[in-house]
Amino acid sequence: xxxxxxxxxxxxxxxxxxxxxxxxxxYDHEQVMPGTTTPEYxxxxxxxxxxxxxxxxxxxxxxxxxxxxxxxxxxxPAVYPSDPADYGRAxxxxxxADTACAPAIGPKIFFQRVVIKGLMGKEIDxxxxxxxxxxxxxxxxxxxxxxxxxxxxxxxxxxxxxxxIAIGTEFVNxxxxxxxxxxxxxxxxxxxxxxxxxxxxxxxxxAAEKKSLGLDS
Amino acid sequence: xxxxxxxxxxxxxxxxxxxxxxxxxxYDHEQVMPGTTTPEYxxxxxxxxxxxxxxxxxxxxxxxxxxxxxxxxxxxPAVYPSDPADYGRAxxxxxxADTACAPAIGPKIFFQRVVIKGLMGKEIDxxxxxxxxxxxxxxxxxxxxxxxxxxxxxxxxxxxxxxxIAIGTEFVNxxxxxxxxxxxxxxxxxxxxxxxxxxxxxxxxxAAEKKSLGLDS
Numbered sequence: 074x075x076x077x078x079x080x081x082x083x084x085x086x087x088x089x090x091x092x093x094x095x096x097x098x099x100y101d102h103e104q105v106m107p108g109t110t111t112p113e114y115x116x117x118x119x120x121x122x123x124x125x126x127x128x129x130x131x132x133x134x135x136x137x138x139x140x141x142x143x144x145x146x147x148x149x150p151a152v153y154p155s156d157p158a159d160y161g162r163a164x165x166x167x168x169x170a171d172t173a174c175a176p177a178i179g180p181k182i183f184f185q186r187v188v189i190k191g192l193m194g195k196e197i198d199x200x201x202x203x204x205x206x207x208x209x210x211x212x213x214x215x216x217x218x219x220x221x222x223x224x225x226x227x228x229x230x231x232x233x234x235x236x237x238i239a240i241g242t243e244f245v246n247x248x249x250x251x252x253x254x255x256x257x258x259x260x261x262x263x264x265x266x267x268x269x270x271x272x273x274x275x276x277x278x279x280a281a282e283k284k285s286l287g288l289d290s
Numbered sequence: 291x292x293x294x295x296x297x298x299x300x301x302x303x304x305x306x307x308x309x310x311x312x313x314x315x316x317y318d319h320e321q322v323m324p325g326t327t328t329p330e331y332x333x334x335x336x337x338x339x340x341x342x343x344x345x346x347x348x349x350x351x352x353x354x355x356x357x358x359x360x361x362x363x364x365x366x367p368a369v370y371p372s373d374p375a376d377y378g379r380a381x382x383x384x385x386x387a388d389t390a391c392a393p394a395i396g397p398k399i400f401f402q403r404v405v406i407k408g409l410m411g412k413e414i415d416x417x418x419x420x421x422x423x424x425x426x427x428x429x430x431x432x433x434x435x436x437x438x439x440x441x442x443x444x445x446x447x448x449x450x451x452x453x454x455i456a457i458g459t460e461f462v463n464x465x466x467x468x469x470x471x472x473x474x475x476x477x478x479x480x481x482x483x484x485x486x487x488x489x490x491x492x493x494x495x496x497a498a499e500k501k502s503l504g505l506d507s
Binding site for chain 1: 356
């Protein structure tokens, strides 16, 4: 049985888990925190990143790489568009989610409120978190507001894809941190995120996480 | 005719240009510096990154996305392995080159010596450059030394691929900056880089760049 290494609350781990659910691929799940630098984990993931996929002697320590590999291994149900231009667009939105949404939401907002305060019970600089909410999120939301569709849960080509999974997973972390998209300022984005999270492959994973993080009140 | 935006000396632009050469795809090339934040360029590349591929209304502002798109658009000659596991491995080496080699070589070594000193004629902190050479490069070289093959120019599956292109392009920048891999300390890596750079799709691009940067003495 292949092993997925990585903590469930990571947006990148969640991205892979949703694709695994869509494709119906079984795996063992090892909870590993990002930044784990034990020699054993660094042997698998030299940059200490999560997730890492391990299947015999195949070790892939990057979420986008894992998802691309899974699509090649088991093409159906497809999570990438088949049209080349739409395929390129979907990959770009995945890249944008991973490299623009994640840094805006992860370290200064989600990690502070959910991990340091919520799970570790430590004090955080709440003013710094609010500053990040006020300054780091709007440019990302502005860009996405101009990209997302008016209806449906598919930003590319009318079909739910890796683009929606990659964007949607970031907003799970935002919600876990007690924030959401202001529907007055970014109405299209707020509604799109809601539709993506209602997707049958997202909804149960979100519900299970909220429960395990004690956020299901 | 599609347009590739991005300065030739960028390792990411070079990665795409080599793939375009292999596939024999024609394009116009617009020299754009990384970090260009004109409203016109940000409209295409919201993170101000290079390269950016523009073909009618299709705009893809990321090198890995562009190359994946080009493979889907024109599958032959292939630049990715066809076996799923090898495909995953190749994507991982591309990711490692882009996110571990590039930060180690680019800003503190290549950009200082070649762009700021060489092209702009400004003073640089050479001691800081030497510190980066001594401290930032060895962990990357150590990892690659354990991965590269004893013979040939293919790190995955015996066939030259995006993995070799992505790794090889980073070492072009290192060489432009007057550094190279110490063959006494990393013999496999030093020999592999030499073989990759001798590949018929790398060699002419390197020669043209050295000439334009005044490095062909």
